Amino acid sequence: MPANVEKEANWVALWTWSQADIVLRTVCIGWLITNMHDFVAEAGEGLCPLLGLVTSPTIARDELDSLGRLGFREACRRRIGTLVVLIASDWSTFLVPEESSESRQKRTTMSDKQKEAAYEHVPQVDSKDNGESIVIENTIDFSIPSAGGVTLKPKISLLNGITVIVGSIIGSGIFVSPRGVLAGTGSVGLSLVIWILCGVYSMIGAYCYAELGTAIVRSGADYAYMLEAFGPFVAFVRLWVECVIVRPCTTAIVALTFAYYVIEPLFPDCDQPGIPVTLLAAVCILVLTFVNCMDVTWATRVQDIFTYAKMLALILIIITGFVQLGRGEYEYFQNAFEDSKTDIGEISLAFYSGLFAYNGWNYLNFVIEELKDPYKNLPKAIWISIVLVTTVYTLTNIAYFTTVSPNEILSGAAVAVMFSKRLYSFMWWIMPIFVSLSTFGGVNGILFTTARLFYVGGREGHMPQILSMVQVQRLTPLPAVLFMGLLSLVYLASSDIYALINYVGFATWLSIGLAIVSLLYLRYKRPNMPRPIKVHLVWPIIYTLVTIYLVVLPLYASPTETGIGLLIILTGVPVYVIFVVWKSKPKAFYNFMDNMTTFLQKLLVVVPEEKKAQ
Structure with a gap:
Protein backbone atom coordinates (compact mmCIF):
# COMPACT_ATOMS: atom_id res chain seq x y z
CA MET A 1 0.00 0.00 0.00
CA ILE A 136 8.65 -2.05 10.50
CA GLU A 137 7.85 -4.15 13.55
CA ASN A 138 9.61 -2.79 16.60
CA THR A 139 11.20 -5.24 18.96
CA ILE A 140 9.80 -5.68 22.43
CA ASP A 141 12.87 -4.04 23.97
CA PHE A 142 11.92 -0.41 23.56
CA SER A 143 11.87 2.52 25.92
CA ILE A 144 9.75 5.63 25.92
CA PRO A 145 10.89 9.17 26.51
CA SER A 146 9.51 10.77 29.61
CA ALA A 147 10.62 13.12 32.31
CA GLY A 148 13.51 11.47 34.08
CA GLY A 149 13.10 8.23 32.11
CA VAL A 150 11.15 5.09 32.94
CA THR A 151 13.34 3.56 35.63
CA LEU A 152 13.35 2.85 39.34
CA LYS A 153 14.25 5.95 41.33
CA PRO A 154 16.52 6.23 44.42
CA LYS A 155 13.88 7.13 47.01
CA ILE A 156 15.13 5.11 50.01
CA SER A 157 16.86 7.18 52.71
CA LEU A 158 19.07 5.89 55.53
CA LEU A 159 16.08 5.78 57.89
CA ASN A 160 14.02 3.98 55.26
CA GLY A 161 16.89 1.53 54.79
CA ILE A 162 17.02 0.78 58.51
CA THR A 163 13.27 0.24 58.64
CA VAL A 164 13.44 -2.00 55.55
CA ILE A 165 16.02 -4.24 57.25
CA VAL A 166 14.51 -4.16 60.74
CA GLY A 167 11.01 -4.47 59.33
CA SER A 168 12.00 -7.43 57.18
CA ILE A 169 13.89 -9.19 59.98
CA ILE A 170 11.36 -8.66 62.76
CA GLY A 171 8.34 -10.40 61.37
CA SER A 172 7.02 -13.72 62.56
CA GLY A 173 10.37 -15.21 63.62
CA ILE A 174 10.68 -13.81 67.13
CA PHE A 175 7.12 -14.97 67.88
CA VAL A 176 7.32 -18.51 66.45
CA SER A 177 11.03 -19.42 66.45
CA PRO A 178 11.56 -19.61 70.27
CA ARG A 179 9.81 -22.96 70.25
CA GLY A 180 12.03 -24.34 67.46
CA VAL A 181 15.23 -23.05 69.08
CA LEU A 182 14.30 -24.48 72.47
CA ALA A 183 13.33 -27.83 70.92
CA GLY A 184 16.74 -28.10 69.27
CA THR A 185 18.78 -27.05 72.32
CA GLY A 186 16.82 -28.51 75.24
CA SER A 187 17.71 -25.79 77.75
CA VAL A 188 17.13 -22.11 78.44
CA GLY A 189 20.82 -21.24 78.60
CA LEU A 190 21.81 -22.91 75.34
CA SER A 191 18.81 -21.43 73.55
CA LEU A 192 19.92 -17.91 74.55
CA VAL A 193 23.43 -18.71 73.34
CA ILE A 194 21.98 -19.80 69.99
CA TRP A 195 20.04 -16.54 69.69
CA ILE A 196 23.21 -14.51 70.28
CA LEU A 197 25.28 -16.65 67.91
CA CYS A 198 22.64 -16.24 65.22
CA GLY A 199 22.98 -12.48 65.62
CA VAL A 200 26.77 -12.65 65.39
CA TYR A 201 26.53 -14.91 62.35
CA SER A 202 24.12 -12.49 60.68
CA MET A 203 26.42 -9.57 61.50
CA ILE A 204 29.38 -11.30 59.82
CA GLY A 205 27.23 -12.02 56.77
CA ALA A 206 26.02 -8.43 56.67
CA TYR A 207 29.62 -7.24 56.97
CA CYS A 208 30.54 -9.31 53.90
CA TYR A 209 27.44 -8.16 52.02
CA ALA A 210 28.42 -4.55 52.65
CA GLU A 211 31.58 -5.15 50.60
CA LEU A 212 29.67 -6.94 47.85
CA GLY A 213 26.87 -4.37 47.79
CA THR A 214 29.20 -1.38 47.44
CA ALA A 215 31.47 -3.12 44.91
CA ILE A 216 28.58 -4.37 42.74
CA VAL A 217 25.92 -1.68 42.99
CA ARG A 218 23.12 -3.64 41.35
CA SER A 219 19.78 -4.71 42.77
CA GLY A 220 19.36 -8.45 43.24
CA ALA A 221 21.91 -8.94 46.05
CA ASP A 222 23.44 -12.43 46.01
CA TYR A 223 21.95 -13.16 42.58
CA ALA A 224 23.83 -10.17 41.16
CA TYR A 225 27.02 -11.16 43.00
CA MET A 226 26.93 -14.75 41.73
CA LEU A 227 26.22 -13.53 38.22
CA GLU A 228 29.29 -11.31 38.42
CA ALA A 229 31.53 -14.01 39.92
CA PHE A 230 30.37 -17.38 38.59
CA GLY A 231 28.36 -16.57 35.49
CA PRO A 232 24.75 -17.20 34.48
CA PHE A 233 24.28 -20.86 35.46
CA VAL A 234 25.02 -20.53 39.18
CA ALA A 235 23.17 -17.22 39.29
CA PHE A 236 20.13 -18.77 37.62
CA VAL A 237 20.00 -21.67 40.08
CA ARG A 238 20.22 -19.13 42.90
CA LEU A 239 17.42 -17.12 41.33
CA TRP A 240 15.35 -20.28 40.90
CA VAL A 241 15.82 -21.23 44.56
CA GLU A 242 14.89 -17.77 45.75
CA CYS A 243 11.89 -17.41 43.46
CA VAL A 244 10.44 -20.90 43.82
CA ILE A 245 11.21 -21.68 47.48
CA VAL A 246 12.65 -19.03 49.74
CA ARG A 247 10.74 -15.82 49.18
CA PRO A 248 7.20 -17.04 48.50
CA CYS A 249 7.54 -19.65 51.24
CA THR A 250 8.77 -17.02 53.72
CA THR A 251 5.94 -14.71 52.73
CA ALA A 252 3.44 -17.51 53.37
CA ILE A 253 4.97 -18.24 56.80
CA VAL A 254 4.79 -14.61 57.91
CA ALA A 255 1.28 -14.16 56.50
CA LEU A 256 0.06 -17.29 58.30
CA THR A 257 1.56 -16.00 61.54
CA PHE A 258 -0.23 -12.70 60.96
CA ALA A 259 -3.52 -14.56 60.52
CA TYR A 260 -3.01 -16.75 63.61
CA TYR A 261 -2.45 -13.75 65.84
CA VAL A 262 -5.31 -11.69 64.38
CA ILE A 263 -7.78 -14.52 64.99
CA GLU A 264 -6.34 -15.49 68.39
CA PRO A 265 -8.50 -12.99 70.41
CA LEU A 266 -11.62 -14.43 68.77
CA PHE A 267 -10.79 -18.00 69.87
CA PRO A 268 -9.05 -17.54 73.24
CA ASP A 269 -9.84 -21.01 74.58
CA CYS A 270 -9.61 -23.20 71.48
CA ASP A 271 -7.60 -23.76 68.34
CA GLN A 272 -8.14 -21.40 65.44
CA PRO A 273 -10.07 -22.86 62.49
CA GLY A 274 -7.84 -23.49 59.50
CA ILE A 275 -9.86 -21.98 56.65
CA PRO A 276 -10.29 -18.48 58.17
CA VAL A 277 -6.57 -18.39 58.98
CA THR A 278 -5.63 -19.23 55.40
CA LEU A 279 -8.12 -16.74 53.95
CA LEU A 280 -6.91 -13.95 56.22
CA ALA A 281 -3.31 -14.69 55.27
CA ALA A 282 -4.34 -14.45 51.61
CA VAL A 283 -6.01 -11.08 52.24
CA CYS A 284 -2.82 -9.83 53.89
CA ILE A 285 -0.74 -10.81 50.86
CA LEU A 286 -3.23 -9.31 48.39
CA VAL A 287 -3.50 -5.97 50.21
CA LEU A 288 0.27 -5.54 50.44
CA THR A 289 0.71 -6.63 46.83
CA PHE A 290 -1.62 -3.78 45.86
CA VAL A 291 0.34 -1.30 48.00
CA ASN A 292 3.65 -2.30 46.42
CA CYS A 293 2.14 -2.07 42.94
CA MET A 294 0.94 1.46 43.48
CA ASP A 295 3.96 3.40 44.73
CA VAL A 296 7.42 2.86 46.20
CA THR A 297 6.69 5.66 48.66
CA TRP A 298 3.55 3.89 49.84
CA ALA A 299 5.51 0.70 50.46
CA THR A 300 8.29 2.43 52.40
CA ARG A 301 5.75 4.40 54.41
CA VAL A 302 3.92 1.20 55.37
CA GLN A 303 7.28 -0.29 56.29
CA ASP A 304 8.16 2.66 58.51
CA ILE A 305 4.83 2.67 60.35
CA PHE A 306 4.67 -1.07 61.01
CA THR A 307 8.33 -1.23 61.99
CA TYR A 308 7.59 1.23 64.78
CA ALA A 309 4.57 -0.86 65.79
CA LYS A 310 6.55 -4.10 66.00
CA MET A 311 9.33 -2.39 67.96
CA LEU A 312 6.70 -1.10 70.38
CA ALA A 313 5.41 -4.64 70.88
CA LEU A 314 8.86 -6.01 71.62
CA ILE A 315 9.75 -3.08 73.89
CA LEU A 316 6.56 -3.78 75.84
CA ILE A 317 7.62 -7.42 76.27
CA ILE A 318 11.17 -6.43 77.27
CA ILE A 319 10.03 -3.85 79.84
CA THR A 320 7.63 -6.38 81.32
CA GLY A 321 10.48 -8.89 81.47
CA PHE A 322 12.66 -6.47 83.42
CA VAL A 323 9.77 -5.88 85.83
CA GLN A 324 9.47 -9.64 86.29
CA LEU A 325 13.19 -9.97 86.98
CA GLY A 326 12.89 -7.17 89.52
CA ARG A 327 10.20 -9.20 91.26
CA GLY A 328 12.55 -12.17 91.48
CA GLU A 329 10.99 -14.16 88.64
CA TYR A 330 14.14 -15.90 87.44
CA GLU A 331 13.27 -19.49 88.31
CA TYR A 332 13.93 -20.80 84.81
CA PHE A 333 17.40 -19.24 84.71
CA GLN A 334 18.61 -21.39 87.59
CA ASN A 335 20.53 -24.36 86.19
CA ALA A 336 20.01 -22.73 82.80
CA PHE A 337 22.08 -25.30 80.88
CA GLU A 338 20.50 -28.35 82.45
CA ASP A 339 19.20 -30.89 79.88
CA SER A 340 21.15 -29.22 77.07
CA LYS A 341 21.32 -31.35 73.95
CA THR A 342 24.66 -32.29 72.40
CA ASP A 343 23.49 -33.76 69.10
CA ILE A 344 24.96 -31.47 66.45
CA GLY A 345 22.17 -32.30 64.02
CA GLU A 346 19.47 -31.06 66.39
CA ILE A 347 21.54 -28.01 67.28
CA SER A 348 21.80 -27.18 63.57
CA LEU A 349 17.99 -27.29 63.35
CA ALA A 350 17.89 -24.91 66.31
CA PHE A 351 20.17 -22.62 64.30
CA TYR A 352 17.71 -22.88 61.41
CA SER A 353 14.85 -21.67 63.59
CA GLY A 354 16.94 -18.88 65.09
CA LEU A 355 18.34 -17.74 61.76
CA PHE A 356 14.84 -17.77 60.30
CA ALA A 357 14.03 -15.03 62.81
CA TYR A 358 17.05 -13.07 61.52
CA ASN A 359 16.19 -13.69 57.88
CA GLY A 360 16.09 -10.36 56.06
CA TRP A 361 19.40 -8.79 57.08
CA ASN A 362 20.47 -8.79 53.42
CA TYR A 363 17.20 -7.47 51.99
CA LEU A 364 18.42 -3.89 51.52
CA ASN A 365 20.99 -5.20 49.04
CA PHE A 366 18.10 -6.31 46.83
CA VAL A 367 16.97 -2.71 46.36
CA ILE A 368 20.35 -0.99 46.42
CA GLU A 369 19.67 0.81 43.12
CA GLU A 370 16.84 2.64 44.89
CA LEU A 371 18.97 3.56 47.93
CA LYS A 372 20.21 7.12 48.21
CA ASP A 373 24.01 7.34 48.51
CA PRO A 374 24.47 3.54 48.79
CA TYR A 375 28.21 3.67 49.56
CA LYS A 376 27.47 5.60 52.73
CA ASN A 377 24.00 4.44 53.72
CA LEU A 378 24.20 0.69 53.03
CA PRO A 379 26.85 -0.15 55.67
CA LYS A 380 25.31 2.24 58.18
CA ALA A 381 21.86 0.73 57.76
CA ILE A 382 23.26 -2.80 58.11
CA TRP A 383 25.28 -2.16 61.28
CA ILE A 384 22.53 -0.26 63.06
CA SER A 385 19.85 -2.77 62.13
CA ILE A 386 21.71 -5.98 63.07
CA VAL A 387 22.93 -4.66 66.42
CA LEU A 388 19.46 -3.40 67.25
CA VAL A 389 17.74 -6.64 66.27
CA THR A 390 20.22 -8.90 68.10
CA THR A 391 19.80 -6.89 71.30
CA VAL A 392 16.02 -6.86 71.03
CA TYR A 393 15.80 -10.60 70.28
CA THR A 394 18.00 -11.62 73.19
CA LEU A 395 16.15 -9.42 75.67
CA THR A 396 12.78 -10.61 74.34
CA ASN A 397 13.69 -14.26 74.91
CA ILE A 398 14.91 -13.45 78.42
CA ALA A 399 11.55 -11.77 79.04
CA TYR A 400 9.70 -14.85 77.79
CA PHE A 401 11.54 -17.10 80.25
CA THR A 402 10.65 -14.88 83.20
CA THR A 403 7.01 -15.88 82.82
CA VAL A 404 6.56 -18.89 80.52
CA SER A 405 8.17 -22.24 81.33
CA PRO A 406 10.18 -24.18 78.72
CA ASN A 407 7.55 -26.93 78.65
CA GLU A 408 4.80 -24.39 77.95
CA ILE A 409 6.81 -22.87 75.12
CA LEU A 410 7.30 -26.32 73.59
CA SER A 411 3.58 -27.05 73.85
CA GLY A 412 2.41 -24.12 71.71
CA ALA A 413 3.73 -21.78 69.03
CA ALA A 414 2.09 -18.53 70.21
CA VAL A 415 4.56 -17.79 73.02
CA ALA A 416 3.82 -14.05 72.99
CA VAL A 417 0.13 -14.74 73.59
CA MET A 418 0.89 -17.03 76.53
CA PHE A 419 3.16 -14.32 77.90
CA SER A 420 0.47 -11.63 77.63
CA LYS A 421 -2.29 -13.82 79.10
CA ARG A 422 -0.19 -14.37 82.21
CA LEU A 423 0.68 -10.73 82.81
CA TYR A 424 -1.81 -8.41 81.13
CA SER A 425 -5.03 -9.90 82.49
CA PHE A 426 -8.05 -8.67 80.51
CA MET A 427 -5.75 -6.57 78.29
CA TRP A 428 -3.97 -9.66 76.97
CA TRP A 429 -5.46 -9.12 73.50
CA ILE A 430 -3.14 -6.13 72.99
CA MET A 431 -0.22 -8.45 72.33
CA PRO A 432 -1.85 -10.38 69.45
CA ILE A 433 -2.67 -7.04 67.84
CA PHE A 434 0.93 -5.85 68.11
CA VAL A 435 2.23 -9.16 66.79
CA SER A 436 -0.16 -9.02 63.84
CA LEU A 437 1.06 -5.50 63.06
CA SER A 438 4.62 -6.77 63.24
CA THR A 439 4.01 -9.64 60.84
CA PHE A 440 2.00 -7.41 58.50
CA GLY A 441 5.04 -5.16 58.17
CA GLY A 442 7.19 -8.25 57.66
CA VAL A 443 5.12 -9.36 54.68
CA ASN A 444 5.40 -5.88 53.21
CA GLY A 445 9.18 -5.89 53.56
CA ILE A 446 9.50 -9.27 51.86
CA LEU A 447 7.23 -8.29 48.96
CA PHE A 448 8.98 -4.95 48.53
CA THR A 449 12.47 -6.43 48.27
CA THR A 450 11.63 -9.70 46.52
CA ALA A 451 9.88 -8.02 43.61
CA ARG A 452 13.22 -6.39 42.80
CA LEU A 453 14.85 -9.81 42.59
CA PHE A 454 12.31 -10.95 39.99
CA TYR A 455 12.79 -7.62 38.26
CA VAL A 456 16.59 -7.99 38.06
CA GLY A 457 16.28 -11.62 36.92
CA GLY A 458 13.97 -10.56 34.11
CA ARG A 459 16.36 -7.78 33.16
CA GLU A 460 19.21 -10.30 32.85
CA GLY A 461 17.12 -12.68 30.72
CA HIS A 462 16.79 -15.34 33.44
CA MET A 463 13.11 -14.70 34.04
CA PRO A 464 10.29 -13.87 31.61
CA GLN A 465 10.94 -10.45 30.11
CA ILE A 466 7.67 -9.05 31.40
CA LEU A 467 9.01 -9.28 34.97
CA SER A 468 11.75 -6.75 34.18
CA MET A 469 9.33 -4.03 33.15
CA VAL A 470 8.32 -0.88 35.00
CA GLN A 471 4.89 0.73 35.21
CA VAL A 472 5.14 3.93 33.17
CA GLN A 473 3.17 6.17 35.52
CA ARG A 474 3.97 4.77 38.97
CA LEU A 475 7.54 3.65 38.25
CA THR A 476 7.12 0.38 40.15
CA PRO A 477 8.06 -3.15 39.00
CA LEU A 478 4.38 -4.04 38.83
CA PRO A 479 4.61 -7.40 36.98
CA ALA A 480 7.24 -8.68 39.41
CA VAL A 481 5.17 -7.63 42.44
CA LEU A 482 2.08 -9.35 41.07
CA PHE A 483 4.00 -12.53 40.28
CA MET A 484 5.51 -12.65 43.76
CA GLY A 485 2.11 -12.13 45.37
CA LEU A 486 0.47 -14.90 43.35
CA LEU A 487 3.31 -17.35 44.00
CA SER A 488 3.10 -16.65 47.74
CA LEU A 489 -0.59 -17.54 47.69
CA VAL A 490 0.31 -21.00 46.38
CA TYR A 491 2.38 -21.78 49.50
CA LEU A 492 -0.60 -21.05 51.73
CA ALA A 493 -1.78 -24.55 50.82
CA SER A 494 0.63 -25.80 53.51
CA SER A 495 -0.12 -24.80 57.09
CA ASP A 496 2.88 -26.56 58.70
CA ILE A 497 5.02 -23.55 59.56
CA TYR A 498 7.99 -25.52 60.91
CA ALA A 499 8.23 -27.76 57.84
CA LEU A 500 8.21 -24.63 55.71
CA ILE A 501 11.00 -23.16 57.87
CA ASN A 502 13.16 -26.23 57.21
CA TYR A 503 12.55 -25.97 53.46
CA VAL A 504 13.53 -22.31 53.57
CA GLY A 505 16.51 -22.78 55.89
CA PHE A 506 18.37 -25.27 53.73
CA ALA A 507 17.87 -23.33 50.50
CA THR A 508 18.56 -19.94 52.08
CA TRP A 509 21.87 -20.71 53.71
CA LEU A 510 23.14 -22.70 50.77
CA SER A 511 22.49 -19.68 48.55
CA ILE A 512 23.90 -17.11 50.95
CA GLY A 513 26.96 -19.28 51.51
CA LEU A 514 27.62 -19.28 47.75
CA ALA A 515 27.28 -15.49 47.73
CA ILE A 516 29.99 -15.21 50.39
CA VAL A 517 32.17 -17.61 48.39
CA SER A 518 31.73 -15.22 45.45
CA LEU A 519 33.39 -12.54 47.60
CA LEU A 520 36.43 -14.78 48.06
CA TYR A 521 36.43 -15.67 44.37
CA LEU A 522 36.31 -12.03 43.26
CA ARG A 523 39.12 -11.18 45.67
CA TYR A 524 41.25 -13.76 43.86
CA LYS A 525 40.15 -13.17 40.25
CA ARG A 526 39.66 -9.40 40.37
CA PRO A 527 41.94 -8.00 43.06
CA ASN A 528 41.85 -4.49 41.56
CA MET A 529 38.07 -4.26 41.56
CA PRO A 530 36.95 -1.01 43.30
CA ARG A 531 35.81 -1.86 46.83
CA PRO A 532 34.67 1.13 48.92
CA ILE A 533 34.33 -1.31 51.85
CA LYS A 534 36.81 -4.15 52.24
CA VAL A 535 36.47 -6.78 54.99
CA HIS A 536 39.23 -8.91 56.43
CA LEU A 537 39.36 -12.31 54.74
CA VAL A 538 38.95 -14.14 58.05
CA TRP A 539 35.27 -13.13 58.22
CA PRO A 540 34.06 -14.61 54.91
CA ILE A 541 36.09 -17.75 55.63
CA ILE A 542 34.44 -18.18 59.05
CA TYR A 543 31.04 -17.50 57.56
CA THR A 544 31.58 -20.07 54.79
CA LEU A 545 32.62 -22.78 57.27
CA VAL A 546 29.57 -22.19 59.47
CA THR A 547 27.34 -22.23 56.40
CA ILE A 548 28.74 -25.62 55.35
CA TYR A 549 27.82 -26.90 58.80
CA LEU A 550 24.30 -25.49 58.49
CA VAL A 551 23.80 -27.01 55.05
CA VAL A 552 25.28 -30.48 55.54
CA LEU A 553 24.16 -31.52 59.03
CA PRO A 554 20.39 -30.96 58.54
CA LEU A 555 20.52 -33.56 55.78
CA TYR A 556 21.23 -36.01 58.58
CA ALA A 557 18.94 -34.53 61.24
CA SER A 558 15.93 -33.79 59.02
CA PRO A 559 16.42 -35.70 55.75
CA THR A 560 12.83 -35.42 54.48
CA GLU A 561 12.45 -31.64 54.56
CA THR A 562 16.00 -30.85 53.46
CA GLY A 563 15.83 -33.58 50.80
CA ILE A 564 12.71 -32.01 49.33
CA GLY A 565 14.43 -28.63 49.39
CA LEU A 566 17.46 -30.10 47.59
CA LEU A 567 15.26 -31.68 44.91
CA ILE A 568 13.51 -28.39 44.26
CA ILE A 569 16.90 -26.72 43.89
CA LEU A 570 18.00 -29.34 41.36
CA THR A 571 14.89 -28.74 39.26
CA GLY A 572 16.50 -25.46 38.31
CA VAL A 573 19.06 -27.31 36.17
CA PRO A 574 16.67 -28.61 33.46
CA VAL A 575 14.77 -25.32 33.56
CA TYR A 576 18.02 -23.48 32.83
CA VAL A 577 18.89 -25.83 29.98
CA ILE A 578 15.46 -25.58 28.35
CA PHE A 579 14.70 -21.90 28.75
CA VAL A 580 18.15 -20.27 28.76
CA VAL A 581 20.69 -22.54 27.04
CA TRP A 582 18.45 -23.98 24.32
CA LYS A 583 18.33 -21.22 21.72
CA SER A 584 16.70 -23.12 18.84
CA LYS A 585 13.25 -23.50 20.35
CA PRO A 586 10.29 -23.72 17.94
CA LYS A 587 9.16 -20.49 16.36
CA ALA A 588 5.68 -21.00 17.81
CA PHE A 589 7.14 -20.79 21.32
CA TYR A 590 8.81 -17.44 20.62
CA ASN A 591 5.68 -16.10 18.95
CA PHE A 592 3.56 -17.13 21.90
CA MET A 593 5.95 -15.53 24.40
CA ASP A 594 6.19 -12.32 22.37
CA ASN A 595 2.44 -12.06 22.00
CA MET A 596 1.78 -12.73 25.67
CA THR A 597 4.47 -10.26 26.70
CA THR A 598 2.98 -7.57 24.51
CA PHE A 599 -0.54 -8.25 25.75
CA LEU A 600 0.61 -8.04 29.38
CA GLN A 601 2.51 -4.84 28.58
CA LYS A 602 -0.68 -3.25 27.35
CA LEU A 603 -2.77 -4.68 30.16
CA LEU A 604 -0.40 -3.44 32.90
CA VAL A 605 0.96 -0.41 31.00
CA VAL A 606 4.60 -1.39 31.57
CA VAL A 607 7.78 -0.98 29.52
CA PRO A 608 11.40 -2.08 29.87
CA GLU A 609 13.52 0.12 32.08
CA GLU A 610 15.41 2.78 30.20
CA LYS A 611 19.15 2.35 30.03
CA LYS A 612 20.88 4.71 32.41
CA ALA A 613 23.40 7.10 30.96
CA GLN A 614 26.96 6.03 31.62
Missing part, protein backbone atom coordinates in the same frame (compact mmCIF):
# COMPACT_ATOMS: atom_id res chain seq x y z
CA PRO A 2 1.45 3.45 -0.87
CA ALA A 3 2.82 5.37 2.09
CA ASN A 4 0.64 8.41 1.41
CA VAL A 5 -2.53 6.31 1.61
CA GLU A 6 -1.40 4.86 4.91
CA LYS A 7 -0.79 8.34 6.32
CA GLU A 8 -4.17 9.58 5.17
CA ALA A 9 -5.89 6.62 6.77
CA ASN A 10 -4.15 7.48 10.01
CA TRP A 11 -5.33 11.10 9.80
CA VAL A 12 -8.92 10.03 9.19
CA ALA A 13 -8.74 7.57 12.08
CA LEU A 14 -7.51 10.24 14.45
CA TRP A 15 -10.39 12.47 13.43
CA THR A 16 -12.93 9.73 14.26
CA TRP A 17 -11.47 8.47 17.55
CA SER A 18 -14.43 9.49 19.70
CA GLN A 19 -16.80 7.21 17.78
CA ALA A 20 -14.54 4.17 17.62
CA ASP A 21 -12.55 4.17 20.86
CA ILE A 22 -14.77 2.25 23.28
CA VAL A 23 -16.23 -0.06 20.64
CA LEU A 24 -12.88 -1.06 19.20
CA ARG A 25 -11.24 -1.73 22.55
CA THR A 26 -14.24 -3.77 23.71
CA VAL A 27 -14.18 -5.88 20.55
CA CYS A 28 -10.44 -6.51 20.90
CA ILE A 29 -10.76 -7.64 24.51
CA GLY A 30 -13.77 -9.79 23.65
CA TRP A 31 -11.89 -11.51 20.85
CA LEU A 32 -8.96 -12.13 23.18
CA ILE A 33 -11.12 -13.74 25.86
CA THR A 34 -13.22 -15.88 23.54
CA ASN A 35 -10.26 -17.08 21.46
CA MET A 36 -7.70 -17.55 24.25
CA HIS A 37 -7.73 -21.35 23.94
CA ASP A 38 -7.13 -21.26 20.19
CA PHE A 39 -4.59 -18.51 20.69
CA VAL A 40 -2.53 -20.69 22.98
CA ALA A 41 -2.86 -23.67 20.63
CA GLU A 42 -1.80 -21.74 17.55
CA ALA A 43 0.86 -19.70 19.42
CA GLY A 44 -0.56 -16.52 17.99
CA GLU A 45 0.45 -17.30 14.39
CA GLY A 46 -2.17 -15.72 12.19
CA LEU A 47 -5.18 -16.80 14.25
CA CYS A 48 -7.09 -13.77 13.09
CA PRO A 49 -6.01 -10.28 12.12
CA LEU A 50 -7.95 -8.71 14.96
CA LEU A 51 -6.27 -10.90 17.58
CA GLY A 52 -2.91 -10.16 16.01
CA LEU A 53 -3.88 -6.52 16.34
CA VAL A 54 -4.31 -6.87 20.10
CA THR A 55 -0.87 -8.41 20.53
CA SER A 56 1.13 -6.46 17.95
CA PRO A 57 4.48 -5.18 19.26
CA THR A 58 4.11 -2.11 17.06
CA ILE A 59 0.83 -1.17 18.70
CA ALA A 60 2.29 -1.81 22.14
CA ARG A 61 5.10 0.59 21.38
CA ASP A 62 2.83 3.37 20.16
CA GLU A 63 0.34 2.92 22.98
CA LEU A 64 2.92 2.92 25.73
CA ASP A 65 4.89 5.72 24.11
CA SER A 66 1.81 7.91 24.10
CA LEU A 67 0.88 6.87 27.63
CA GLY A 68 4.29 7.89 28.89
CA ARG A 69 4.22 11.32 27.25
CA LEU A 70 0.60 12.30 26.95
CA GLY A 71 -1.24 10.67 29.81
CA PHE A 72 -3.90 7.99 29.64
CA ARG A 73 -6.83 10.01 28.29
CA GLU A 74 -5.03 11.66 25.39
CA ALA A 75 -3.17 8.46 24.57
CA CYS A 76 -6.46 6.56 24.27
CA ARG A 77 -7.57 9.07 21.66
CA ARG A 78 -4.44 8.74 19.59
CA ARG A 79 -4.20 4.98 20.00
CA ILE A 80 -7.26 4.44 17.81
CA GLY A 81 -5.50 6.03 14.87
CA THR A 82 -2.64 3.57 15.11
CA LEU A 83 -5.02 0.62 15.39
CA VAL A 84 -6.96 1.60 12.30
CA VAL A 85 -3.77 2.21 10.34
CA LEU A 86 -2.60 -1.33 11.06
CA ILE A 87 -5.99 -2.72 10.08
CA ALA A 88 -5.68 -0.75 6.88
CA SER A 89 -2.21 -2.19 6.32
CA ASP A 90 -3.47 -5.76 6.66
CA TRP A 91 -6.88 -5.41 5.03
CA SER A 92 -6.24 -2.58 2.59
CA THR A 93 -8.31 -4.25 -0.13
CA PHE A 94 -11.58 -3.45 1.57
CA LEU A 95 -10.79 -0.87 4.28
CA VAL A 96 -8.76 1.62 2.24
CA PRO A 97 -9.61 2.01 -1.44
CA GLU A 98 -7.15 3.28 -3.97
CA GLU A 99 -6.42 6.94 -3.38
CA SER A 100 -8.67 9.24 -5.35
CA SER A 101 -7.78 12.63 -6.75
CA GLU A 102 -10.12 14.31 -4.25
CA SER A 103 -8.48 12.67 -1.25
CA ARG A 104 -5.05 13.48 -2.67
CA GLN A 105 -6.06 17.13 -2.98
CA LYS A 106 -7.43 17.12 0.58
CA ARG A 107 -4.21 15.60 1.92
CA THR A 108 -1.95 18.06 0.16
CA THR A 109 -3.89 21.03 1.56
CA MET A 110 -3.56 19.93 5.18
CA SER A 111 -1.87 22.45 7.44
CA ASP A 112 1.52 21.68 8.96
CA LYS A 113 -0.05 21.45 12.42
CA GLN A 114 -2.61 18.91 11.20
CA LYS A 115 0.08 16.82 9.57
CA GLU A 116 2.23 16.86 12.69
CA ALA A 117 -0.71 15.78 14.86
CA ALA A 118 -1.75 13.09 12.41
CA TYR A 119 1.70 11.60 11.83
CA GLU A 120 3.05 11.86 15.38
CA HIS A 121 2.16 8.29 16.31
CA VAL A 122 2.24 6.56 12.94
CA PRO A 123 4.33 3.35 13.02
CA GLN A 124 7.69 3.76 11.33
CA VAL A 125 7.47 2.95 7.63
CA ASP A 126 10.00 2.18 4.97
CA SER A 127 9.42 2.43 1.24
CA LYS A 128 10.64 -0.31 -1.04
CA ASP A 129 11.84 0.28 -4.57
CA ASN A 130 8.53 -0.92 -5.98
CA GLY A 131 6.64 1.87 -4.25
CA GLU A 132 5.06 -0.32 -1.59
CA SER A 133 5.38 0.52 2.08
CA ILE A 134 5.82 -1.85 4.97
CA VAL A 135 5.40 -1.38 8.69
